[in-house]
Amino acid sequence: MIRTVRSNELTESELHAIRRLLLECYDDDFADEDWEHVLGGWHVLRYERGIPVSHASVVPRVLRTGGRKLRTGYVEAMATHPEHRRRGFAGNVLVEVNKHIRREYELGALSDGTEIDGFYQRHGWQVWFGESSVDTPSGRVATPEEDGAILVLTTPASANLDLTAPITCDWRRGDVW
Template sequence: MKIVTAHTADLDAETLVEARTLLDDVFDGGLDDHDWDHSLGGVHALVREGPDLVAHGSVVQRRLIHDGRALRVGYIEAVGVRADLRRNGYGAAVMTALERVVRGAYEMGALSSAHEAVGFYAARGWRLWLGRTWALTPDGLRRTEEDDDGVYVLPVTVSPDLSGDLTCDWRDGDVW
């Protein structure tokens, strides 16, 4: 297993196409262009077995508002492991690399988890956000009830009130 971390700007076009193809397979075509775009502009963790890319994840900067304060957050995106290699430590390797970035550069980590992965993140110390979630949209503040049970945070230099409100910045596609 070879793990590489690199900023999007340092990845060549072939590697980005390879990562997008892997994620399309991992998510059975459920990774749309917005999801892919959300994973760009930050640090990627890439895991290879020989020449094959077998796992990917990225961390990008976002602003989340909590308790009247805009927090600098490392937001985890596009974590995926090739289906035939799951439960062999590849996801953990990706998250270890990304969590190092979060702990070294951000006040808090955050992510939106698929139901199938909540145990994985919880076992790594990520904590379920218990309060209400919101998005700061072009039309103003909007509740995102559908995301209330899927947002996880990793406190670094802040100790958030997990039962409070958490508001994300706006972006096209899934806001969380």
């Protein structure tokens, strides 16, 4: 079963189950700031026997490129429990994520930390080739470590973006992209 739900509609036990899933998937390398980034938007969950085994969240952010501010659905914490991988669950979740982004936002974006070559691209995501940066409280700061790892999902509102132009994200604690 796949379920799409707002963060504020999840019970404490559901939030606990999601965080436990993410800790298992990220080998306990999932900081408090990472958890904060997951909340405040929508979650797409794949369940097996009532337990979440695959997850992604879409949170609102603002990205800037080509003189435009784009309302962006930013994908966080895409993960599938190791015992449930290679069964299409992540792909099923991503299909729902894409539908949500295309319905609610001008652009989808994420920082690809997976080592699954082409996974997002098979679902319509494209590599952003331009230089990246973040608008910090003290000014714009380059994020060259993210260059080539940022992927976008265009919508009709963003179909003509120049994927080689510089792109800037809004500030947040922890990983900015």
